[in-house]
Amino acid sequence: MRLAFETWGRLAPDRSNAVLVLHALTGDSHVAGPAGPGHPTPGWWDGLVGPGLALDTDRWFVVAPNVLGGCQGSTGPSSPRPGGPYWGGDFPFLTQRDQVAAEAGLADALGIDRWALIVGGSMGGMRALEWAVSYPERTDALLLLATTAAASAEQIAWAGVQLHAVRSDPHWHGGHYHDTGRGPHAGLGLARRIAHVTYRSEPELQLRFGREPQGTEDPWHGGRYQVESYLDHHAAKLVRRFDAGSYVVLSEAMNNHDIGRGRGGVRAALRRVTARTLVAGVGSDRLYPPSQQAELAAGIASADHLRLIDSPYGHDGFLIEVEQVAALVGELVHRDSSPPAPEPRRHRPLP
Numbered sequence: 001m002r003l004a005f006e007t008w009g010r011l012a013p014d015r016s017n018a019v020l021v022l023h024a025l026t027g028d029s030h031v032a033g034p035a036g037p038g039h040p041t042p043g044w045w046d047g048l049v050g051p052g053l054a055l056d057t058d059r060w061f062v063v064a065p066n067v068l069g070g071c072q073g074s075t076g077p078s079s080p081r082p083g084g085p086y087w088g089g090d091f092p093f094l095t096q097r098d099q100v101a102a103e104a105g106l107a108d109a110l111g112i113d114r115w116a117l118i119v120g121g122s123m124g125g126m127r128a129l130e131w132a133v134s135y136p137e138r139t140d141a142l143l144l145l146a147t148t149a150a151a152s153a154e155q156i157a158w159a160g161v162q163l164h165a166v167r168s169d170p171h172w173h174g175g176h177y178h179d180t181g182r183g184p185h186a187g188l189g190l191a192r193r194i195a196h197v198t199y200r201s202e203p204e205l206q207l208r209f210g211r212e213p214q215g216t217e218d219p220w221h222g223g224r225y226q227v228e229s230y231l232d233h234h235a236a237k238l239v240r241r242f243d244a245g246s247y248v249v250l251s252e253a254m255n256n257h258d259i260g261r262g263r264g265g266v267r268a269a270l271r272r273v274t275a276r277t278l279v280a281g282v283g284s285d286r287l288y289p290p291s292q293q294a295e296l297a298a299g300i301a302s303a304d305h306l307r308l309i310d311s312p313y314g315h316d317g318f319l320i321e322v323e324q325v326a327a328l329v330g331e332l333v334h335r336d337s338s339p340p341a342p343e344p345r346r347h348r349p350l351p
């Protein structure tokens with residue numbers, strides 16, 4: 001298998017300055033920098049990584065892999081298969097542990113024995129936690145954002161509905177559609193619409209869109225409300241850049257995430273973490289509610305008290321409130337050597 005990755009900065013001669021950044025469900029290795037060839041979107045944490053930023057690339061060597069099972073360079077269902085055109089529906093069932101084992105192989109290949117910091121949000125946070133539990137000796141500091149020790153019934157339910165949406169598309173063909181010229185685009189778009197509602201907060205949607213119709217469309221005569229048009233837009237954007245087979249494999253891996261599986265339960269697993277840890281949630285997150293991050297902060301002996309990102313945007317707050325994430329990163333990485341990070345500015349106002 002192949003793992004795609006990007007790096008920023010330079011590895012120090014003593015290899016002590018490596019930072020691992022792990023992306024969420026539909027993210028990729030392009031943490032920072034403009035869109036361009038091979039990068040359908042600009043960096044998703046552009047304000048975090050770069051010279052003079054919280055992950056100062058004059059000091060840190062930042063590594064971001066595309067997850068195993070993904071579709072932005074790493075091996076996944078849309079990848080060619082030895083002896084056949086594509087993996088498609090035969091791509092193996094994955095767990096976060098498989099994905100982290102692959103990332104440990106990448107660390108070995110890069111000569112990185114231990115990470116000065118591992119940071120991840122949502123699905124990236126699941127892998128960050130898995131790293132700290134599987135390889136405590138390789139994880140010095142840990143930042144967990146809007147994530148959970150184990151997928152809850154509600155999270156499995158939302159993802160399960162999305163899996164049904166993809167698999168109900170007549171172009172799904174059991175996942176073997178990559179050489180048919182057509183994909184399960186309607187199913188993937190429906191999955192993204194459902195997901196996107198869960199990624200935002202009810203007050204944000206109400207304030208932004210209320211009951212407004214989209215432009216001159218008339219919802220009483222077949223037209224759309226603004227919020228429907230907004231979801232259509234996000235669905236179309238995802239369908240253009242993401243593979244439905246990867247969406248299924250990664251959603252299943254999120255659903256089977258349970259840090260305590262085979263380890264005597266969640267509490268016993270969390271006790272394995274030795275990394276200096278910060279856990280943060282987003283106050284308005286209805287998909288990964290702060291109670292889940294409170295469980296992590298309470299269960300990890302080396303964790304500071306739970307932090308809350310102040311944001312009206314719900315789960316996506318961990319992507320949008322970059323300045324607050326930067327302050328948390330700064331708190332972890334500058335703790336011993338530099339002045340404290342500046343106070344975070346308040347989140348940008350709702351439109």
Ligand SMILES: CC(=O)SCCNC(=O)CCNC(=O)[C@H](O)C(C)(C)COP(=O)(O)OP(=O)(O)OC[C@H]1O[C@@H](n2cnc3c(N)ncnc32)[C@H](O)[C@@H]1OP(=O)(O)O
Nearest residue numbers: 023024025026027028041044226227229230233316319320
């Ligand atoms: C780690 C990761 O996983 S990163 C994930 C990678 N990126 C993504 O997932 C992209 C999908 N988008 C998202 O998840 C979120 O939108 C975020 C977090 C990336 C960004 O959030 P925000 O900055 O708040 O953007 P928001 O959700 O308001 O969407 C803005 C878009 O909606 C469009 N929009 C707003 N209102 C409407 C409407 N009524 N009708 C149609 N489109 C609309 C805007 O034109 C804008 O389009 P553009 O993104 O093509 O420029």
Ligand SMILES: N[C@@H](CCO)C(=O)O
Nearest residue numbers: 024025026027122199
């Ligand atoms: N917008 C994020 C949310 C999932 O954490 C994504 O698509 O990856």
